[in-house]
Amino acid sequence: MAISIDVVSGPGNSAAPETHARHPLGSKARVLLSSVFGPYGQDDEFGSRQINPMELWHNQVTRVQGPFSVRMFHRSWGLMLMQANMEAPCTCLDFPTLERFVEELKANTYDVIGISGIVANFGKIQKMCALVREHQPQATLVVGGHVSGIPDLGDRIDADHIVRGDGVRWFRRFLGEDEDRPMKHPVVHAGVGGRVMGFNFPNDKGFGSATLLPSVGCPMGCNFCCTSALFGGKGNAIHFFESGDDLFQIMCGIEKELKVRAFFVMDENFLLNRPRALRLLELMREHDKAWVLYVFSSANALRQYTSEELVALGVSWLWIGLEGKNGKYEKTSGVDTHKLVRELQENGTRVLGSTIIGLEDHTPENIAHAIEHAVTHRTDFHQFMLYMPMAGTPLWREMTAKGAMLSASDMAEADMHGQFKFNYRHPGIPAGQETDLLMRAFDEDYRMNGPSVLRMVRTALRGYQRHRRHPEPRVRRRFQWEVKGFATVYAGAIWAAKRWFASNPKLVADLDELLRDIHREFGWRSRLVTPILGRIVLRALKKEQRRIDTGHTLEPPTFYESNFDPPANAAFGLRRQRWIAV
Ligand code: B12
Numbered sequence: 209m210a211i212s213i214d215v216v217s218g219p220g221n222s223a224a225p226e227t228h229a230r231h232p233l234g235s236k237a238r239v240l241l242s243s244v245f246g247p248y249g250q251d252d253e254f255g256s257r258q259i260n261p262m263e264l265w266h267n268q269v270t271r272v273q274g275p276f277s278v279r280m281f282h283r284s285w286g287l288m289l290m291q292a293n294m295e296a297p298c299t300c301l302d303f304p305t306l307e308r309f310v311e312e313l314k315a316n317t318y319d320v321i322g323i324s325g326i327v328a329n330f331g332k333i334q335k336m337c338a339l340v341r342e343h344q345p346q347a348t349l350v351v352g353g354h355v356s357g358i359p360d361l362g363d364r365i366d367a368d369h370i371v372r373g374d375g376v377r378w379f380r381r382f383l384g385e386d387e388d389r390p391m392k393h394p395v396v397h398a399g400v401g402g403r404v405m406g407f408n409f410p411n412d413k414g415f416g417s418a419t420l421l422p423s424v425g426c427p428m429g430c431n432f433c434c435t436s437a438l439f440g441g442k443g444n445a446i447h448f449f450e451s452g453d454d455l456f457q458i459m460c461g462i463e464k465e466l467k468v469r470a471f472f473v474m475d476e477n478f479l480l481n482r483p484r485a486l487r488l489l490e491l492m493r494e495h496d497k498a499w500v501l502y503v504f505s506s507a508n509a510l511r512q513y514t515s516e517e518l519v520a521l522g523v524s525w526l527w528i529g530l531e532g533k534n535g536k537y538e539k540t541s542g543v544d545t546h547k548l549v550r551e552l553q554e555n556g557t558r559v560l561g562s563t564i565i566g567l568e569d570h571t572p573e574n575i576a577h578a579i580e581h582a583v584t585h586r587t588d589f590h591q592f593m594l595y596m597p598m599a600g601t602p603l604w605r606e607m608t609a610k611g612a613m614l615s616a617s618d619m620a621e622a623d624m625h626g627q628f629k630f631n632y633r634h635p636g637i638p639a640g641q642e643t644d645l646l647m648r649a650f651d652e653d654y655r656m657n658g659p660s661v662l663r664m665v666r667t668a669l670r671g672y673q674r675h676r677r678h679p680e681p682r683v684r685r686r687f688q689w690e691v692k693g694f695a696t697v698y699a700g701a702i703w704a705a706k707r708w709f710a711s712n713p714k715l716v717a718d719l720d721e722l723l724r725d726i727h728r729e730f731g732w733r734s735r736l737v738t739p740i741l742g743r744i745v746l747r748a749l750k751k752e753q754r755r756i757d758t759g760h761t762l763e764p765p766t767f768y769e770s771n772f773d774p775p776a777n778a779a780f781g782l783r784r785q786r787w788i789a790v
Pocket residue numbers: 243248249260261262263264265267268281282283284285286287289290321322323324325326327328329350351352353354355357371373374375376378379421424433434435474475476598599624625626627
């Protein structure tokens with residue numbers, strides 16, 4: 209069968225249903241979904257790279273912060289969403305090893321097998337497709353996710369369908385199910401296996417946050433943005449949950465199941481949809497919800513809100529693209545980003561700023577200035593990424609037309625992750641220098657601003673000090689929750705950090721001021737326990753550093769879940785996925 213490439217970018221904007229293939233068994237087809245296999249953070253022949261672990265923070269945010277780096281995994285939410293939203297019996301393997309994937313192919317027969325990956329995972333996808341053909345030649349093989357952007361993917365892997373865009377709609381259509389029926393939302397903690405400063409995150413119910421998936425894509429359509437490009441580009445996005453009412457209902461369900469109050473809102477530009485956000489706020493007020501939201505937002509979307517609205521909505525953590533000085537992007541145009549970050553932090557919102565290294569006008573001569581611009585924002589976290597034309601984006605089309613892209617032999621897909629080198633010829637930065645320039649940015653941010661986990665303490669404390677007498681009890685409760693543990697564990701961590709950074713007087717002075725502020729706020733009990741806990745933390749930091757020095761890396765566990773009740777004797781510990789329906 210010829211390979212089909214299906215573009216699914218939302219209602220009224222996708223391959224016409226009648227041209228779309230259907231599986232003869234419809235909803236009776238047995239489906240297996242899988243992420244690419246691990247290990248991820250170790251160099252191997254299939255494209256794993258030590259500098260590209262399956263971690264958000266340690267991969268591209270806190271990567272140079274040693275034992276202070278935040279370590280955590282995130283499930284493959286796209287797979288979970290597709291699994292929850294098909295009627296066909298579906299099993300999902302998340303983070304299998306290669307051996308575990310083969311075991312699954314040998315143990316169970318499937319009619320449809322779907323594999324998800326990004327461009328950097330190309331080698332693994334290729335291998336998995338070959339294995340499916342070897343062990344289950346009867347299965348229809350589907351590949352989706354960002355890897356689908358590779359223009360000649362169809363010639364380089366053996367699959368039946370490549371899906372560009374939303375897999376929920378694609379599967380529903382392929383299985384002959386109602387594409388427009390209401391969505392179910394998976395119940396899942398945002399982080400798995402968290403660890404920082406040598407301590408694992410507590411396993412208590414209620415700790416951490418839950419993932420919330422309102423939409424995918426972003427209508428801003430910045431030229432380099434893969435997420436926007438995959439779901440329709442400029443002017444488009446796909447909303448799984450259109451209204452504030454639906455979202456509220458989902459959040460109540462998740463809150464009940466996981467006992468959490470914090471939500472990691474995985475939506476590239478959640479605040480852009482102001483009516484949805486404000487309706488959510490209205491319902492939070494009506495039902496007295498002291499929820500906490502961790503969101504992604506562009507600067508221009510933020511400007512639609514007053515500080516008071518953001519505080520009331522519980523926006524306590526925010527990921528924002530700062531991109532670069534004099535950036536040409538509509539989303540930051542006319543915005544004083546330094547002022548914006550300061551205002552957010554004064555209200556207790558922890559900010560993750562994202563800066564691009566290698567914009568068109570960057571050169572080795574002016575990069576120091578660009579880095580200084582980024583670092584002086586004093587954000588709580590800072591992501592630095594290389595400016596890379598990824599397949600499918602307008603930037604990629606532009607660079608391809610200019611003949612600036614490197615050939616496959618000069619740049620393996622496995623290295624196209626934004627933390628190593630350019631996949632094109634940069635007009636101002638000689639090839640090979642970008643790796644050092646990127647590292648310089650991370651190092652400078654860490655040297656000037658210190659460990660992100662402690663920067664967050666400073667911001668949350670500021671928010672608490674400003675809003676602890678807020679007229680809404682709901683908001684006061686939220687801020688009280690935000691400073692839980694500051695008097696003890698966090699004070700101890702700052703005490704330890706002061707000693708850890710003894711050779712950096714500026715940082716020691718900052719940490720000292722923060723510790724004094726905590727002691728003023730929380731009194732003698734905090735003063736008493738700080739050095740005791742501090743010594744324990746210092747010991748843990750040293751131990752963690754030793755682990756890092758021996759080259760220890762972290763890998764996520766394998767998850768194996770079904771959307772049906774597994775039989776009592778189910779092999780490999782199959783568990784039922786949970787979801788909330790609207
Ligand atoms: C969470 C996340 C991660 C998690 C990984 C979680 C996981 N289990 O894989 C972490 C933080 C670890 C991570 C790491 C990396 N990531 Co990442 N990540 C994301 C992020 C922020 C969200 C993904 C998500 O859950 N979206 C919500 C779900 C619902 O959407 P979805 O996954 O796209 O799935 C939908 C469709 O794509 C499609 N679909 C997906 N799979 C399949 C499969 C089939 C069969 C079908 C039919 C359809 C289909 O249907 C789904 C429902 O609509 C995206 C950006 C974004 N906003 O999407 C970047 C993103 C996917 N990551 C990216 C990159 C580059 C990386 C890294 C290389 C790090 C880096 N330097 O940035 C590493 C690679 C790690 C590795 N070793 O593989 C790029 C991919 C670029 C590209 N074109 O390939 C993205 C787009 C960010 C960006 N804009 O650059 N990432």
